[in-house]
Every structure is written in structure tokens, then in C-alpha cells.
Amino acid sequence: MSINLTPQRKAILDVIRSAHDHPTASDIIARLNEHGLHFAYGTVYNSLRYLTEMNLIRELKLGDSASRYDGNTEEHHHVQCTICGKVDEVTTHPPLDWTSQIEQDTDYAIQTTQIIFKGVCPSCRQGQSPSKP
Amino acid sequence: MSINLTPQRKAILDVIRSAHDHPTASDIIARLNEHGLHFAYGTVYNSLRYLTEMNLIRELKLGDSASRYDGNTEEHHHVQCTICGKVDEVTTHPPLDWTSQIEQDTDYAIQTTQIIFKGVCPSCRQGQSPSKP
DNA sequence: TTTCTTGCAAAACATTTGCAAATCG
DNA sequence: CGATTTGCAAATGTTTTGCAAGAAA
Numbered sequence: 001m002s003i004n005l006t007p008q009r010k011a012i013l014d015v016i017r018s019a020h021d022h023p024t025a026s027d028i029i030a031r032l033n034e035h036g037l038h039f040a041y042g043t044v045y046n047s048l049r050y051l052t053e054m055n056l057i058r059e060l061k062l063g064d065s066a067s068r069y070d071g072n073t074e075e076h077h078h079v080q081c082t083i084c085g086k087v088d089e090v091t092t093h094p095p096l097d098w099t100s101q102i103e104q105d106t107d108y109a110i111q112t113t114q115i116i117f118k119g120v121c122p123s124c125r126q127g128q129s130p131s132k133p
Numbered sequence: 134m135s136i137n138l139t140p141q142r143k144a145i146l147d148v149i150r151s152a153h154d155h156p157t158a159s160d161i162i163a164r165l166n167e168h169g170l171h172f173a174y175g176t177v178y179n180s181l182r183y184l185t186e187m188n189l190i191r192e193l194k195l196g197d198s199a200s201r202y203d204g205n206t207e208e209h210h211h212v213q214c215t216i217c218g219k220v221d222e223v224t225t226h227p228p229l230d231w232t233s234q235i236e237q238d239t240d241y242a243i244q245t246t247q248i249i250f251k252g253v254c255p256s257c258r259q260g261q262s263p264s265k266p
Numbered sequence: 267t268t269t270c271t272t273g274c275a276a277a278a279c280a281t282t283t284g285c286a287a288a289t290c291g
Numbered sequence: 292c293g294a295t296t297t298g299c300a301a302a303t304g305t306t307t308t309g310c311a312a313g314a315a316a
Contacts, residue, residue, distance in 0.1 A: 004270080004271090004315095006271065006314095008271085009271095024305090025306080026304090039273085040272070040273040040274060040275095041274090041305095041306085042273070042274075042308080043272055043274095045306060045307070046272085046307090047271095061194075061196035063194035063247075065281085065304065065305065066304080066305060067306090079241050081241065088239060088241070090235060092234060092235055092238050094227060095228060098227070101225060102212070102225055103252075105223065105224070105225050106221055106250070106252075107254075108214065108221070108252040108254050108255070109252045109253045110212070110250050110251070110252040111215060111251050111252045111253070112251045112252075113249075113250055113251075114196075114250075114251070115246065115247070115248050116246075116248075117235055117239070117241065117243050117245070117246055118243070118244050118245045118246075119236075119239075119241035119243040119244045120241060121240075122240045122241070137295080139289090139295095139296065139297085141296085141297075142296095157280090158280075158281085172297085172298080173297070173298040173299060174280095174298090175281090175282075175283080175298070175299075175300090176296080176297055176298065176299095178281060179297085180296095182282095198280065198305095198306085199279085199280060199281095200280085200281090
């Protein structure tokens with residue numbers, strides 16, 4: 001079963017790949033609209049599911065109400081600013097024996113590890129009133 | 134400001150504390166009903182928010198549609214079975230220098246780390262009928 | 267044709283909110 | 292009294308679904 005990139009799917013994939021942030025479905029629809037493209041909500045969500053299943057994008061569920069989508073399909077993690085909500089990538093990986101350690105402790109056969117850091121990003125940190133412990 | 138445990142909040146807290154799983158709001162309402170308690174949805178959600186803010190429980194957003202609630206407020210992580218959906222605790226912590234490593238790499242001031250493992254639990258691995266989460 | 271995809275609207279679902287009534291100190 | 296909390300219903304926001312029409316193989 002090969003990949004069938006319809007014009008809608010291609011346009012959505014392009015939006016995600018050219019995004020520097022991690023857009024939600026609404027973000028994606030807004031950006032499509034800016035380009036004069038008006039797809040139905042159902043089509044956008046169908047396409048996002050299809051692209052995710054085909055491993056062309058990744059769906060990020062960071063605990064906000066809406067899923068975000070990431071054009072980077074390599075294994076990596078994320079850090080989200082608790083002030084502005086921005087999401088950045090984390091390419092540092094946990095120690096190699098970490099997963100087997102968890103498998104020993106939990107008796108689960110671990111398939112994936114999802115790590116989400118929350119903190120304050122550089123620009124929000126600069127905007128803060130200076131307070132030191 | 135001290136903690137104001139109304140009968141509703143106390144009943145909800147009791148359900149969460151006596152649960153061995155990690156119940157969702159609907160689970161909690163169902164268990165309250167079994168005890169003859171019928172609170173309004175709004176009240177349950179208000180109470181869950183209050184209890185979370187008071188640090189008596191923790192809200193878990195594991196990427197499912199509904200939040201789960203955890204009576205264990207100590208720092209720990211979670212592993213979820215990809216077959217039956219069961220959630221277990223992970224008490225193993227990442228290396229101590231892990232957070233500062235991430236701070237160096239990302240330039241964020243890290244506040245919290247949330248780690249979610251996904252895998253197959255012992256009973257589902259054995260092919261047994263999966264226990265209800 | 268047969269299969270897949272789109273568009274649209276409605277439905278599903280978890281959660282929040284507005285407001286009046288009840289409660290409590 | 293004044294502040295908080297409850298109950299109810301309606302609203303919100305995200306995502307899914309049913310179905311007819313359209314496109315493609």
C-alpha cells in the first residue's frame with residue numbers, strides 16, 4: 001500500500017513541514033486559508049490521521065486541549081514554555097539502559113517513551129521581573 | 134488560605150485515594166453513583182480542579198481523550214498499556230543531572246518533567262484477557 | 267465499475283461557564 | 292450579612308462520523 005498524496009494531503013503536509021512551530025489543526029486550517037485553500041474540517045482531520053499513520057508527520061499530545069503536529073518524525077522529545085506555550089524540540093536522549101531499567105521495574109514491554117519538559121523559555125525569562133532566590 | 138473540604142470534595146478525594154487505578158472524571162462519577170452520591174458534572178470538575186490546585190491529587194494527561202486523576206502526589210511517572218489502557222506508576226527516576234543537561238541544551242528553565250512510557254503490560258503480554266483499567 | 271477521498275453537517279465527547287439557589291461562617 | 296459552593300443547563304472546543312457526491316484507478 002503506497003502513499004497516496006492527494007492535493008489536500010499534500011497542502012497540509014506542506015504547511016506542517018514549513019512550520020517552525022508545532023501547529024494545531026486550527027492553526028493549519030488558518031494557514032491553509034491564508035493561501036486561499038478552504039478544506040472541510042473533516043478532511044483536515046482525516047488527512048492528519050492519514051499522514052500520521054503513514055509516518056509522514058507526528059501527532060503531539062502535550063496535555064493542551066488540541067493536538068499539535070510535527071513534521072519531524074525522528075525520535076525526539078519536547079519542551080513547552082509554561083508562559084507562552086511555545087514548543088521546542090529536545091534532541092537529548094535518556095541513557096541507553098533507561099528503557100530496560102523501566103522494563104525490569106514495571107514488567108511492561110516498553111514500546112515508546114514520551115518525555116515532555118515544562119519550563120520557561122529564554123524570551124519569557126527575559127521579560128520576567130528580576131527575582132533571585 | 135486553608136483547605137476547604139466540602140462533603141462533595143471529600144467524597145471525590147476519597148474515591149481517588151481508594152482507587153487502585155487512575156480514574157477519569159466519568160469513572161469517578163460512576164463510583165460516586167455506586168455509593169448513592171449524585172453530584173453535578175460541573176461540581177465534579179470544579180472539585181477536581183480545586184483538589185489539583187490544592188495539591189491533594191494530580192491530574193494526568195496521558196494523551197487519551199479524558200484526564201485521569203492520581204491520589205499519589207509525589208513525583209513519579211507513568212506507563213500505559215497500549216492494549217488494555219491500564220496505567221501503572223513508574224518510580225524509577227531519570228539521572229540527577231538529566232534536567233540540567235536539558236536546560237543547557239534547550240536554554241529553558243525546566244520546572245517539571247513528565248515521562249510517559251507506552252508498552253504491553255504483563256497480563257496482555259501473556260495473552261490473558263486484559264484486566265479492565 | 268470499484269475503491270478511495272472529499273465536503274458538509276451533525277454527533278460525540280470532555281470540559282467550562284453563567285446564573286440562581288443553597289450553604290456556611 | 293458576604294463569600295463560597297452547589298446544581299443545572301447551556302455553551303465551548305476538539306475531534307469523529309455518516310452519507311452523498313466526486314475523483315481516480
